[in-house]
Amino acid sequence: MRFKNKELYLLRIFLFVYYMAWTFIFFFIPVYLREQKNFSIGMIGVLAGLFGFFGAFSQVYIGYLSDKFRKRKPFMVLSAIMLMLGYGYLFPKLGSYLSFLIIYPIFGIFMNTITTLSNVLILDYSSTSSVGRSFASTRVWAPIGFLVMMLATGFYPKLTDPKYMFPIISAIFLLCFLILLLVKEPEFKVETKTLTFSDVKRLVLIKEIRKFLLFMFFYSFALTGTSGNVNLLIKYLGGSNSDISWALVVCSAPEIPMSYFWGNMADKLGKKILLILAGIAMPIRSTLYFFARGALDVILVQLFTHIFTFVITINVAPIYMNELVPPEERAIGQGILNLSIALSQTLSSFVSGNVADIIGLKGMYLFLALIGIIGGIWGLRIFKNTGSH
Numbered sequence: 076m077r078f079k080n081k082e083l084y085l086l087r088i089f090l091f092v093y094y095m096a097w098t099f100i101f102f103f104i105p106v107y108l109r110e111q112k113n114f115s116i117g118m119i120g121v122l123a124g125l126f127g128f129f130g131a132f133s134q135v136y137i138g139y140l141s142d143k144f145r146k147r148k149p150f151m152v153l154s155a156i157m158l159m160l161g162y163g164y165l166f167p168k169l170g171s172y173l174s175f176l177i178i179y180p181i182f183g184i185f186m187n188t189i190t191t192l193s194n195v196l197i198l199d200y201s202s203t204s205s206v207g208r209s210f211a212s213t214r215v216w217a218p219i220g221f222l223v224m225m226l227a228t229g230f231y232p233k234l235t236d237p238k239y240m241f242p243i244i245s246a247i248f249l250l251c252f253l254i255l256l257l258v259k260e261p262e263f264k265v266e267t268k269t270l271t272f273s274d275v276k277r278l279v280l281i282k283e284i285r286k287f288l289l290f291m292f293f294y295s296f297a298l299t300g301t302s303g304n305v306n307l308l309i310k311y312l313g314g315s316n317s318d319i320s321w322a323l324v325v326c327s328a329p330e331i332p333m334s335y336f337w338g339n340m341a342d343k344l345g346k347k348i349l350l351i352l353a354g355i356a357m358p359i360r361s362t363l364y365f366f367a368r369g370a371l372d373v374i375l376v377q378l379f380t381h382i383f384t385f386v387i388t389i390n391v392a393p394i395y396m397n398e399l400v401p402p403e404e405r406a407i408g409q410g411i412l413n414l415s416i417a418l419s420q421t422l423s424s425f426v427s428g429n430v431a432d433i434i435g436l437k438g439m440y441l442f443l444a445l446i447g448i449i450g451g452i453w454g455l456r457i458f459k460n461t462g463s464h
Contacts, residue, residue, distance in 0.1 A: 082261070089251060093189060099224075099244050100162075102306050108122070109307065121428065131414045135410045142405070151255055154184075155248050155249075155251040163241060163245025198394075200261060212338065215330075278408065283399055290454050291388075293419070294357055294419075294450040296446050300424070301443050303420075305377065308367065312370055315370075318370040323377070334386060337386060347395075348458070351458045351459075357451060427443065
């Protein structure tokens with residue numbers, strides 16, 4: 076137990092540091108591309124789509140290799156090194172749109188690898204008797220790190236200046252690399268099978284898994300387009316980089332206690348009930364952004380809806396998927412889940428960005444609300460039997 080606790084403490088530090096980079100990569104680099112490279116929202120959406128698309132497909136194979144060799148760390152260490160060098164030295168030198176089209180898929184593979192396998196490591200070390208609480212109490216350090224960096228950029232907007240931003244991102248991944256060196260590989264209690272892609276197909280064709288993945292596809296489509304364009308919406312409404320920071324701070328601050336809360340509720344009430352709640356809340360969130368008239372409105376929507384959408388699924392979905400697959404297929408199960416989510420994110424980025432270019436940013440949010448309604452109805456249909464999981 077002490078061994079497990081030590082590794083979970085290290086993983087908490089790792090998540091704290093790693094999600095600091097998310098602040099810049101997913102929220103301020105798109106602003107950098109819009110304002111300094113003059114890329115349209117659609118062009119930025121294509122880059123985000125490539126990032127997610129290649130990252131998604133890579134995760135099934137990386138999950139397969141991770142289970143086959145019973146190793147998590149090597150893939151994460153390599154990714155941290157490449158992202159440290161990529162964002163610190165290569166990204167600031169990119170000029171043409173073509174160069175970004177080449178680099179974004181590569182970065183997507185490395186980022187998705189760290190995200191997927193960090194979740195797998197947490198599950199490896201979580202208590203089997205209360206996996207919801209164990210997972211949530213560790214993963215909660217991700218929004219804490221995100222919150223700290225968001226507060227820093229809110230008080231010191233100059234940190235989002237490219238001459239500071241890219242060295243900071245590089246330093247964050249250097250810290251990630253150093254922390255990973257201290258984390259020990261888990262001792263597997265079950266023999267890990269050598270999986271083939273026919274095993275992947277077999278898992279996807281399991282009825283309960285297939286229905287869950289379809290729910291996550293619709294849900295993630297709406298969530299990605301909705302939350303991923305909040306920064307551009309604030310700019311569209313006349314807000315500043317500081318407003319963007321505060322819009323994200325009000326998400327991260329309640330995310331910390333609510334992660335604990337939803338983790339406990341997942342153990343007590345079951346995962347399906349919480350997934351139904353998230354599915355219902357998603358189209359409501361998208362619709363409220365349509366009615367926003369200024370940065371403050373966006374901040375308020377963030378404050379009151381994030382805890383019922385993203386915070387639920389980020390904590391509950393990996394646990395639910397973990398229960399649907401055998402222990403020896405845990406990593407590939409998470410890889411399949413992330414594949415479904417990332418494919419949805421990819422499609423959402425492509426479609427949402429172009430919809431915004433055609434009918435406007437506000438119209439895009441009504442389109443996403445419709446997608447969210449489809450996901451919510453599907454969730455109600457498949458999760459209505461809450462007797463298990």
